[in-house]
Amino acid sequence: MSNTTTHIREQVERFLPKVLKPSRYLGAEWNSIHKDWDETDVHMVFAFPDVYEVGMSHLGTRILYHLVNSLPRFACERVFAPWVDMEEKMRARGIPLYALESFRPIRDFDVLGFTLQYEMSFSNILNMLDLAGIPLRTNERGQEDPWVIAGGPCAYNPEPLAPFIDFALLGESEEQLPEVLNLVAEQKKNPVSRREFLLKVAQVQGVYVPEFYQVDYQEDGRIAGIIAEPGVPKMVEKAIVKDLDTAFFPTNPIVPYMEIVHDRMMLEVMRGCSRGCRFCQAGMIYRPVRERSPETLLRQTEELVRSTGYGEISLTSLSSGDYSCIQPVVQEIVTKYSPERVGVSLPSLRIDSFDVKLAQEVQKVRKSGLTFAPEAGTQRLRDVINKGVTEENLMEATEAAFKAGWSSIKLYFMIGLPTETQEDLEGIVHLAKNVANLGNKLGRRNVNVTVSTSSFVPKSHTPFQWEPQERQASLEAKQKYLKEKLRDRRIKYNYHDASTSFLEAVFAKGDRRLADVLEHAFRAGCRFDGWSEHFRYDVWLESFRELGIDPSFYAHRALDYDDVLPWNHLESGVKKRFLMQEHFQALQEARTLDCRHNDCTGCGVCPDRGVQIDLKG
Amino acid sequence: MLLRIAYSKLETAKYIAHLDLTRVFERAMRRAKIPMAYSEGFNPHPKIAFGSALAVAVEGEREYVDVELRQDMDIREVLGRLQEQLPSGIRLLEGSVVETGSKALMAVLNAASYLIRVPMALPIGPERLAEGMDAWLKREHIPFARYSKKGRTDKDIRPWVKRLTGSVEGDAVIVELEVEVGNSGSVRPEEVLASLRDLENLPFDLEALQIKRTGIYVHYEGQHYSPLDPDHKRGFRSEAR
Numbered sequence: 001m002s003n004t005t006t007h008i009r010e011q012v013e014r015f016l017p018k019v020l021k022p023s024r025y026l027g028a029e030w031n032s033i034h035k036d037w038d039e040t041d042v043h044m045v046f047a048f049p050d051v052y053e054v055g056m057s058h059l060g061t062r063i064l065y066h067l068v069n070s071l072p073r074f075a076c077e078r079v080f081a082p083w084v085d086m087e088e089k090m091r092a093r094g095i096p097l098y099a100l101e102s103f104r105p106i107r108d109f110d111v112l113g114f115t116l117q118y119e120m121s122f123s124n125i126l127n128m129l130d131l132a133g134i135p136l137r138t139n140e141r142g143q144e145d146p147w148v149i150a151g152g153p154c155a156y157n158p159e160p161l162a163p164f165i166d167f168a169l170l171g172e173s174e175e176q177l178p179e180v181l182n183l184v185a186e187q188k189k190n191p192v193s194r195r196e197f198l199l200k201v202a203q204v205q206g207v208y209v210p211e212f213y214q215v216d217y218q219e220d221g222r223i224a225g226i227i228a229e230p231g232v233p234k235m236v237e238k239a240i241v242k243d244l245d246t247a248f249f250p251t252n253p254i255v256p257y258m259e260i261v262h263d264r265m266m267l268e269v270m271r272g273c274s275r276g277c278r279f280c281q282a283g284m285i286y287r288p289v290r291e292r293s294p295e296t297l298l299r300q301t302e303e304l305v306r307s308t309g310y311g312e313i314s315l316t317s318l319s320s321g322d323y324s325c326i327q328p329v330v331q332e333i334v335t336k337y338s339p340e341r342v343g344v345s346l347p348s349l350r351i352d353s354f355d356v357k358l359a360q361e362v363q364k365v366r367k368s369g370l371t372f373a374p375e376a377g378t379q380r381l382r383d384v385i386n387k388g389v390t391e392e393n394l395m396e397a398t399e400a401a402f403k404a405g406w407s408s409i410k411l412y413f414m415i416g417l418p419t420e421t422q423e424d425l426e427g428i429v430h431l432a433k434n435v436a437n438l439g440n441k442l443g444r445r446n447v448n449v450t451v452s453t454s455s456f457v458p459k460s461h462t463p464f465q466w467e468p469q470e471r472q473a474s475l476e477a478k479q480k481y482l483k484e485k486l487r488d489r490r491i492k493y494n495y496h497d498a499s500t501s502f503l504e505a506v507f508a509k510g511d512r513r514l515a516d517v518l519e520h521a522f523r524a525g526c527r528f529d530g531w532s533e534h535f536r537y538d539v540w541l542e543s544f545r546e547l548g549i550d551p552s553f554y555a556h557r558a559l560d561y562d563d564v565l566p567w568n569h570l571e572s573g574v575k576k577r578f579l580m581q582e583h584f585q586a587l588q589e590a591r592t593l594d595c596r597h598n599d600c601t602g603c604g605v606c607p608d609r610g611v612q613i614d615l616k617g
Numbered sequence: 618m619l620l621r622i623a624y625s626k627l628e629t630a631k632y633i634a635h636l637d638l639t640r641v642f643e644r645a646m647r648r649a650k651i652p653m654a655y656s657e658g659f660n661p662h663p664k665i666a667f668g669s670a671l672a673v674a675v676e677g678e679r680e681y682v683d684v685e686l687r688q689d690m691d692i693r694e695v696l697g698r699l700q701e702q703l704p705s706g707i708r709l710l711e712g713s714v715v716e717t718g719s720k721a722l723m724a725v726l727n728a729a730s731y732l733i734r735v736p737m738a739l740p741i742g743p744e745r746l747a748e749g750m751d752a753w754l755k756r757e758h759i760p761f762a763r764y765s766k767k768g769r770t771d772k773d774i775r776p777w778v779k780r781l782t783g784s785v786e787g788d789a790v791i792v793e794l795e796v797e798v799g800n801s802g803s804v805r806p807e808e809v810l811a812s813l814r815d816l817e818n819l820p821f822d823l824e825a826l827q828i829k830r831t832g833i834y835v836h837y838e839g840q841h842y843s844p845l846d847p848d849h850k851r852g853f854r855s856e857a858r
């Protein structure tokens with residue numbers, strides 16, 4: 001076997017000088033872990049279906065890599081989607097996809113775990129399987145092939161990937177994954193049949209084995225029913241970490257040599273967000289809110305600085321401004337580490353809790369633009385989506401920012417939201433201009449407002465899961481309208497490509513029938529769909545046509561509360577009843593308050609799962 | 618305190634791009650708790666300055682870096698602590714304190730030597746090799762085309778080449794090359810080999826080149842000085858006159 005790995009390494013080193021960013025493919029970074037193959041019982045390779053610098057920036061990947069390696073019986077290595085130039089060279093020379101740490105072929109591992117961060121990476125998963133020489137479909141694989149598993153937010157609706165994965169992990173994997181790996185170890189020692197093994201795995205909290213669920217369709221294309229085989233849960237419920245403060249967190253993360261997207265330390269201050277934005281999947285599936293204590297965070301900071309040497313630490317979570325101890329923690333880190341030139345950054349700042357002192361603290365070491373996300377142009381629409389910010393909040397926050405010396409402000413909005421009208425678009429223009437005018441009034445020269453719009457994509461497990469996506473032509477008309485109206489030398493307008501958002505909606509709400517389309521598109525050359533230079537919309541449309549599947553059926557149809565959704569049997573802990581109620585409230589333009597500071601709003605996760613909101617301040 | 622350090626960059630460390638090297642050193646210094654000096658301004662950056670860039674995948678046997686510290690420290694301690702925090706493949710060889718305000722490495726280093734192993738596509742003998750190299754060296758001007766986003770530029774690479782010898786070793790040629798490095802640029806070893814292949818019909822397989830920079834120097838009156846050697850400054854004085 002070691003012959004193979006030396007052979008791969010030699011071959012790769014021959015052409016490595018000729019590919020872009022060779023550091024992507026070497027795996028000898030600072031803090032990377034190289035375990036002895038023969039001394040470990042189970043070998044897992046963690047696969048991120050995008051390029052190295054994107055995958056290495058992902059916190060979940062960092063956590064699980066180090067978690068698995070922290071257990072003596074297991075070894076975990078990494079693999080990323082090779083960039084197109086590398087893929088071409090590997091294919092030309094017949095080099096299989098290999099794991100970065102050991103250069104061992106992926107095929108040799110026991111478990112190949114994909115993380116599903118966004119739908120547009122699905123074609124890369126098939127490409128990686130193919131490059132690894134692993135048959136795409138589970139029913140074509142043999143005993144020698146690894147278990148192909150998947151986790152991450154898109155695992156809450158992995159249906160388009162159903163025939164390709166043995167099982168999916170729903171929810172937080174800190175406890176669940178080691179349990180699964182123990183079963184794999186047992187299976188290696190005393191093998192039972194594939195079916196028996198999968199039946200055992202299906203008993204672990206949050207494990208979903210697609211082949212145990214039979215999906216039937218009606219004549220009109222809707223799902224008739226989803227039936228679980230005896231012996232597996234009818235409803236698969238996500239795994240939850242009850243006590244985040246004591247949960248595993250790696251303070252010796254890998255420090256890449258090349259620059260990656262988020263090239264800094266990451267400190268996870270809390271998990272979950274209960275602001276309750278109705279379009280946001282993360283805000284639903286990571287409930288309830290659980291915080292880490294300042295003591296834990298400060299200890300982790302010290303360890304991170306010493307083990308990585310990074311000059312920047314980011315306090316991450318879905319909304320770090322909401323962390324109850326944010327002020328003292330930031331203060332403490334700044335005081336203690338600014339002599340060493342370690343700066344603090346916050347990835348997202350809330351408009352309504354914007355604290356200019358905090359922002360200045362954070363910017364002490366580095367100056368950059370500030371980003372706010374009002375998401376919608378009018379109060380009415382912001383109430384529909386339950387984004388609890390007002391125009392006043394925005395003006396106050398930007399006023400404070402301008403006064404404190406900032407002159408660049410970024411504003412994020414969504415277009416195509418349910419109930420959106422012309423007035424809401426005008427609202428975006430109005431807000432952008434007001435912010436720019438305010439900047440001028442306060443004497444800032446070079447005021448610079450960047451407006452970015454993304455197109456609303458309805459996601460599973462949210463109150464808007466029943467909503468259709470707006471058609472591309474009308475989204476594009478809206479983009480054109482904004483482009484014209486925002487023509488102002490102080491304002492820059494960016495928008496996301498509507499056809500990408502359309503495919504994202506198709507797969508976000510898709511079912512198993514899309515698997516064939518995915519395979520067809522992959523075989524026709526689709527990969528890196530999230531990268532505009534590689535996105536081949538025509539090939540995708542051709543694949544749908546070829547297989548007689550109408551993508552519009554998935555993206556543009558308003559669903560009924562009675563419809564059986566493709567993810568009906570997969571649960572985030574937030575009850576369907578709550579999602580329906582929230583959908584109804586949205587249409588009434590009525591707000592639902594944050595359960596952290598007000599009464600429980602009854603989403604269901606706490607009582608059902610024996611967990612609770614855990615605030616430290 | 619300004620420190621000048623000699624180091625080697627071998628094995629997989631050769632893939633660390635020159636642009637990434639400052640970050641690699643900065644992080645290693647922070648892990649080692651060595652207090653770096655920073656520039657002023659909105660985006661302070663550490664005062665770390667390298668000599669001439671080493672291309673990706675080219676090994677360097679003796680490269681140099683200047684690092685400014687916020688306080689005086691024992692040089693052996695700095696080297697020892699820093700070495701522990703550097704990726705394998707980067708070895709610190711020696712260091713010395715230089716006067717603050719000394720000329721930057723980039724400004725003083727003006728010569729480099731390379732050792733190159735290039736497989737042959739067809740076997741040739743030593744005579745044929747020597748003949749080709751001699752003929753090449755006898756040329757007065759050797760135009761070479763470079764392509765960039767801006768298009769093609771032709772430049773004369775001959776003046777940069779100071780020494781060129783080769784020997785046959787099995788199915789490969791071992792080339793020793795010495796070039797001048799200046800403010801207006803230099804020549805890359807692979808360009809010299811490509812030119813030898815094209816102009817003198819030497820059957821080099823450029824796909825599988827292995828290049829090592831064996832040294833980079835201050836060249837003055839036929840002598841090579843290390844920038845760590847105080848004598849290296851003799852050249853500047855005479856230039857000034």
Ligand code: SF4
Pocket residue numbers: 274287288289595596600601602603604605606607612613
């Ligand atoms: S059950 Fe209640 S308290 Fe718990 S997350 Fe849901 S709404 Fe909040």
